Amino acid sequence: MNILSLQECGRFCFDFPNFNFNVSHHGDYVAIASEPLCLVGLDIVNFMIPEKETVPEYIQNFLSYFSSSEWDRIISVGNNEEVLAEFYRYWCLKEAYVKAIGSGLAYGLHKVEFHHTNWTSISVKVDGVTNQQWRFWLFDLDKGHS
Numbered sequence: 001m002n003i004l005s006l007q008e009c010g011r012f013c014f015d016f017p018n019f020n021f022n023v024s025h026h027g028d029y030v031a032i033a034s035e036p037l038c039l040v041g042l043d044i045v046n047f048m049i050p051e052k053e054t055v056p057e058y059i060q061n062f063l064s065y066f067s068s069s070e071w072d073r074i075i076s077v078g079n080n081e082e083v084l085a086e087f088y089r090y091w092c093l094k095e096a097y098v099k100a101i102g103s104g105l106a107y108g109l110h111k112v113e114f115h116h117t118n119w120t121s122i123s124v125k126v127d128g129v130t131n132q133q134w135r136f137w138l139f140d141l142d143k144g145h146s
Contacts, residue, residue: 041100045088047144055080065109
């Protein structure tokens, strides 16, 4: 972590043309993230269990938002609870990305493909091209939220 002193801030902070921030809330949590230089996106998801549909029926509604690679990982992860958690983790990353670039869902979430190793070393491909300028972190806040 790098912390600027007040003297350093006086010298640098006024040069920032923008201050990026993002807010999210879902379930039991509210969060804000901010960054003076880089674009920032944040999303919180509550692993809500669908009331009137089975987990497979529910996630099927979102098939068009995922790449085939992501979809294969989601549906093959294990039982329904694990499938739902995997689905929401991918959804959380996609939402955070489109919020950071300011496009919202209009961007075409299927064009944004996430890769990871046990939800660490997360990378993104946009339109099939790996974009190394982005950094992603995913945290489980509790058993039902990321």
